[in-house]
Amino acid sequence: xxxxxxxxxxxxxxxxxxxxxxxxxxxxxxxxxxxxxxxxxxxxxxxxxxxxxxxxxxxxxxxxxxxxxxxxxxxxxxxxxxxxxxxxxxxxxxxxxxxxxxxxxxxxxxxxxxx
Amino acid sequence: xxxxxxxxxxxxxxxxxxxxxxxxxxxxxxxxxxxxxxxxxxxxxxxxxxxxxxxxxxxxxxxxxxxxxxxxxxxxxxxxxxxxxxxxxxxxxxxxxxxxxxxxxxxxxxxxxx
Numbered sequence: 603x604x605x606x607x608x609x610x611x612x613x614x615x616x617x618x619x620x621x622x623x624x625x626x627x628x629x630x631x632x633x634x635x636x637x638x639x640x641x642x643x644x645x646x647x648x649x650x651x652x653x654x655x656x657x658x659x660x661x662x663x664x665x666x667x668x669x670x671x672x673x674x675x676x677x678x679x680x681x682x683x684x685x686x687x688x689x690x691x692x693x694x695x696x697x698x699x700x701x702x703x704x705x706x707x708x709x710x711x712x713x714x715x716x717x
Numbered sequence: 718x719x720x721x722x723x724x725x726x727x728x729x730x731x732x733x734x735x736x737x738x739x740x741x742x743x744x745x746x747x748x749x750x751x752x753x754x755x756x757x758x759x760x761x762x763x764x765x766x767x768x769x770x771x772x773x774x775x776x777x778x779x780x781x782x783x784x785x786x787x788x789x790x791x792x793x794x795x796x797x798x799x800x801x802x803x804x805x806x807x808x809x810x811x812x813x814x815x816x817x818x819x820x821x822x823x824x825x826x827x828x829x830x831x
Contacts, residue, residue, distance in 0.1 A: 633817045645808065645821040652817060691760060703750035703769070703812040706819060708762035 604628070606709035608694050614715045620682040623712045626675055627696030635706060636669055636679050637693040645693075651677065652699065684716045720744075721811050723822035731830050736796040738825050740809030743790060748814035751792040753783065756824070757805040765807075768792055796827075804829045 607626040615621055627634045635650040649659040651671045659669070666685070671677040681688055691713050695706040720743040730736045742751070753765040768776045768783045776783045784793040796803055806826050810819040 635817070635819075644823050647818060647820075650817055658818065693762065695762075697817060699817055703752075703767075703814055704817075705752060705764045705767055707764065708754075710761050713760075 606694055606696050606707055608692075608709035608712050610712060611710060612713045612715075614717065615684055616717050617685055618683045619716075620680065621684045621688075621714060621716075623679040623681075623692050623694075623714070625677045625679070625694030625709060627677070627694070628698075628707055629675070631696035631698050631707070632674070633697040633699045633704075633706075634671060634677050635695040635697070636677070637695065637708075638690045639693060639711070640690045648679070681714075684714075686716045689714055689716050721809055721820055721822045723807075723809055723825050725825045726823075727826045727828070729828045729830055730799055732801060733798055736794075736799050736803070736827060737784070738794040738796075738807050738809075738827065739791070740793055740822060741789075741791045742809075742811050744811065744813075746813055750812050750814070751783070751785070752810040752812065752819065753781070753792075753794045754808045754810065754821075755805045756808065757802075762808075766794070799829050801829050801831060803827060 609624045636648040639645045648661045649669045654671045669679045691711045693711045694709045697704045697706045722741045749770045751768045755763045766778045766781045780797045782795045806824045808824045809822040812819045
């Protein structure tokens with residue numbers, strides 16, 4: 603089975619440009635999570651969806667960040683305009699959420715560098 | 718607010734020795750689960766082991782075991798017979814029943830010395 607797929611794996615862009623990160627969760631998983639990892643702040647949850655509906659976006663840093671999940675097999679995280687402080691590794695994860703707590707399966711991450 | 722703490726920023730261990738990575742948590746919610754993830758230098762997050770708050774026995778997965786001490790609110794990861802490939806960052810996380818969110822600790826960087 604394919605795991606969580608993220609694209610691109612690496613992105614280098616200039617300040618002010620729009621950045622779109624993409625994620626395909628594991629088939630059958632109904633929860634999807636976007637995380638950001640930096641040396642300073644560690645691993646932070648940005649937003650998560652359940653059955654394509656955003657449940658908690660309290661971790662989204664500011665209005666420059668937006669996330670969508672138009673269907674069960676695709677999600678995007680957009681940053682517009684990007685800033686150097688957005689440089690980080692962005693992970694997407696999915697979970698089956700069958701009962702109680704379930705492990706989250708992480709994608710390989712997108713390393714974003716904003717110059 | 719729920720909190721999870723990993724007090725060891727880094728550890729060096731001789732190959733083939735056992736390793737204990739510390740994790741403590743703070744919550745008044747009785748229904749939760751504890752997770753350990755491994756992040757090697759390649760960057761991916763790999764799930765290792767899970768312990769539910771109502772589980773009577775400590776979880777084990779191969780060389781990984783979880784030393785769950787509920788009264789002390791600790792969930793230490795034990796790696797037996799360490800290998801060079803165990804060198805990585807290790808993260809402890811907590812999640813709560815009915816809430817999909819996980820809160821991660823700051824991680825411990827483990828280095829296995831040949």
